[in-house]
Amino acid sequence: MYLKNAWYVAGWGHEIQRSLTQRWIIGEPLVMYRTEAGKAVALEDRCPHRRAALSKGNLIGDTVQCGYHGVTLNCAGACVAIPGQEQIPPSMKVRAYPVAEKWQWVWVWMGDPEAADESLIPDFRYNSEPGWLSTGGCIDVKANYQLLTDNLLDLTHETYVHAKTIGNSAVVETPMTHRVEGREVHVERIIKDAPPPPLFARVRNLDEHIDRWQVIRFQPPANVSIDARGYPAGTEDLEKGLRWFSINSITPVDERTSKYYWTITRCFALEDEAITKLIHDSILATFMEDVEILEAQQIMIETDSRTKAEVGVRADSGSVAARRILEKLVRQESAAVTQ
Ligand code: FES
Ligand SMILES: [Fe+2]
Incomplete structure (x- = not known):
């Protein structure tokens, strides 16, 4: 589809x-x-x-x-x-x-x-905004593109998949909310006064508790940007904290193969090449953890001959909303063609 x-x-x-x-x-x-x-x-x-x-x-x-x-x-x-x-x-x-x-x-x-x-080109301005520095790449993934957007819209998986970098128990313990705005889905999770995940601690030498923001924006067909912030708890101090956008565009090659274009674009420590390398390498390693899960998931989906539906959970709300929007757009498009 x-x-x-x-x-x-x-x-x-x-x-x-x-x-x-x-x-x-x-x-x-x-x-x-x-x-x-x-x-x-x-x-x-x-x-x-x-x-x-x-x-x-x-x-x-x-x-x-x-x-x-x-x-x-x-x-x-x-x-x-x-x-x-x-x-x-x-x-x-x-x-x-x-x-x-x-x-x-x-x-x-x-x-x-x-x-x-x-x-209709998604708003990815932070890839080229003055005062922001981006680093990124493209990963070939043997999985359907919607498995990637599902993944980016439900970050509870960070706790389990990315414990070495951006995940810790604070993520799964904090509920998220979502809302639909026209063709877009916005998902938000704000974690208060919790330990920083390992990568945040390394990038900013943080050992105290932080407030952490995850503000996710889905734009169809498969574009997800995440405004990620972590500040010493009770502050919005960028001198000691961090803020970056994780910008993701998934291009379906076919139904079971995708190209995953990604950047991380930040607005702090712009001159620090060691931080650029640390972020690039750590995020790439993090995404490869996703790829391993998603490629195995793709095989399980393809080989499942049962007609039994998947069982949803509350944390799916953002990804389910995004799938509904895309399905509706595809339906409208094919109805217009057959008219
Ligand atoms: S000129 Fe292209 S196939 Fe013959
Ligand atoms: Fe992930």
């Missing part, structure tokens, strides 16, 4: 260069490159002649020459040359996808090009 009229991250800006790069998004193959003027392009990666992968061909100027029999397409997907013939049949063309670059990432609109609306 995918929302087509949506922006998906296809890569970091620096990954799309003057060469042909293949990406799969929601089960569709794309060939991507930059024009000589520097604009990122995404075309369907199936040659209209015999369906060879265009990404195996050559980038010539701003055109792609298929590596099999030399059919050449421009950056709008129109055919400009067929070796050995003058006439170009009208159907010799590929789909061109709208592309936008924002918040360090290259986004591709997978639906109706007429409906492409840049205001």
Whole structure:
């Protein structure tokens, strides 16, 4: 189940260069490159002649020459040359996808090009905001993209999965609340006067109790940002505490494979490279703990032949709300197509 009229991250800006790069998004193959003027392009990666992968061909100027029999397409997907013939049949063309670059990432609109609306790119301003420093990466995950958004919307798992870094018992002991705002879900947990989790203690040399905030924002189809703060209890002292955004965009490759784009972007100790490295390495290790759980969960889901439903718990409320929003959007989209 995918929302087509949506922006998906296809890569970091620096990954799309003057060469042909293949990406799969929601089960569709794309060939991507930059024009000589520097604009990122995404075309369907199936040659209209015999369906060879265009990404195996050559980038010539701003055109792609298929590596099999030399059919050449421009950056709008129109055919400009067929070796050995003058006439170009009208159907010799590929789909061109709208592309936008924002918040360090290259986004591709997978639906109706007429409906492409840049205001629907999720608000990830802290990836590029002055006074904030981001570090991040991309992880290939053998799991459905919604398992990743579920994971990010219910942080009670930190207590059990991430006890080495960002989890401790204070997380699970503090209830969270959620609310739906239009297409978004906001989940909030504010932990008062509790021991810091190990990573917070290391980053800021904290040994006293802290107040900890987790303010989560889900934007469909699979974007989650988490405003994470930890201050000495009873203060909002950033000199001794920390604040970062965990920014996450999950791109479905297909139903059982995802690309997990992530950053941590902080507003303290910006010059301190050792802190950048500590945060980067610790968060990557933390996410790999999630990946291990989610990939095993994916296998269990796929191999379960029973029709018995899963049993929900109170902490699912945010992820269930997000799934409902996405299901509704997908339903509306397919109803509009069949009209
Ligand atoms: S398959 Fe591309 S030119 Fe023949
Ligand atoms: Fe996690």
